[in-house]
Amino acid sequence: EAQVTQNPRYLITVTGKKLTVTCSQNMNHEYMSWYRQDPGLGLRQIYYSMNVEVTDKGDVPEGYKVSRKEKRNFPLILESPSPNQTSLYFCASSTGQGLDEQYFGPGTRLTVT
């Protein structure tokens, strides 16, 4: 089954404790992206990747890191989480060949206290 998976689905952590949210897709997609979704603000792009070893900042990259060492994986790293990073996070992927739907993972609800 074609899918995007994320782990963990739920996470409660404390300020400053490094964490990684994993994202994996099995569709051989070149384009991958991370979004955060907050009430009243909609989905905002954090980082995206056009292909292996190619990553770029989205609209709200501060406080986040990503890497793309393999085509299927695109982890999101929070080196020192802060309460304003409490949000619902989605990973998405697409072929990157122009007009093509993005497939979203199930989401990770992160709470930073």
Added chain:
Amino acid sequence: GQNIDQPTEMTATEGAIVQINCTYQTSGFNGLFWYQQHAGEAPTFLSYNVLDGLEEKGRFSSFLSRSKGYSYLLLKELQMKDSASYLCAVQEVTDKLIFGTGTRLQVFP
């Protein structure tokens, strides 16, 4: 700059027709997408428009006017399960999707 506007909330009755509007101003345009998102779940793709006009997919249709920076999603024969948020998104030439804040639709019996 980039700006996508859509109404925050709408209500409708089961069996009715509802139109959700979206206006946009972006620096680049490749196409316009509509996604559906049920509460607490991931967005799922509904439709996209590249050229002006109406695209029909079953009970859902989407319209685009590029010269006016305007799109709408038309939902016919509404069902209770259509209660969800509907996200308008513009795709730039880099494949980047810029999302509106979404329209929460409530369908009542």
